[in-house]
Amino acid sequence: MIVLDASTVLALQFGEVGGEALLKEGPSCISSVNLAEVLGRLARDHPDVEIFLPPLHDAVGSVFPFTEAHALLSARLVPATRPYGLSFGDRACLALAQSLDAPVLTADRAWAKLSLPVEIRLIR
Numbered sequence: 008m009i010v011l012d013a014s015t016v017l018a019l020q021f022g023e024v025g026g027e028a029l030l031k032e033g034p035s036c037i038s039s040v041n042l043a044e045v046l047g048r049l050a051r052d053h054p055d056v057e058i059f060l061p062p063l064h065d066a067v068g069s070v071f072p073f074t075e076a077h078a079l080l081s082a083r084l085v086p087a088t089r090p091y092g093l094s095f096g097d098r099a100c101l102a103l104a105q106s107l108d109a110p111v112l113t114a115d116r117a118w119a120k121l122s123l124p125v126e127i128r129l130i131r
Contacts, residue, residue, distance in 0.1 A: 010104040011037045011067060012113035013044035013096060015130055019066060020049065020059075025130030029066065029112055036069040036107075038077070040099035077102045084123070091117040101125055 009032045016037065018026030029035060037045075045063065050056040064070075080102035081095070088098055097115065101123065104111040110126035111118075118127045 008034045008036055008069075008107060008109050009128070010100060010107065010109050010111045011035050011041065012100045012111060012115065012118075013037075013041040013048075014114035015112045016041070016045045016063065016067060017048055018114050018130060020045070020063075023114075025114060028128075028130040032112060034068055035112070036071055036103070036109075037067045038071055038073055038099045038103045040073045040096055042067070042070055044096045071103055073099055077106060080105055087121060087123060091120055093117065 011029055015026070015029050018024070019029055020026070042063070046056050046059065049059050053059070077099060081098040084098045084101055088101070097118070100111060100113070104125045105123070110128050112128045112130060114130050116129060119129060121127065
């Protein structure tokens with residue numbers, strides 16, 4: 008299983024370079040925090056954002072709720088990620104990947120500079 012960052016799902020949705028990479032990865036999942044980021048971005052252009060849920064579920068696979076354990080992992084990531092400007096959503100994604108001992112797929116190149124116990128795969 009691979010954990011998806013919102014940037015990867017949005018790249019697929021908007022037909023950007025690398026977006027198709029998530030379709031080649033096999034089983035995937037996303038944090039509910041990152042799904043909220045994706046839906047929030049789509050809502051800018053489409054007020055009826057719920058129409059995107061079926062295709063998103065097909066592309067993404069499982070949606071994991073953001074739990075107290077994820078909150079603790081995310082908080083512990085702040086010192087390592089702050090110098091690179093990572094957001095709460097970024098840390099939520101990394102926390103899920105760490106909790107599942109799974110790689111993460113992102114379009115954010117800054118993540119490749121991180122020294123974390125998570126495998127980072129870039130889509131471009």
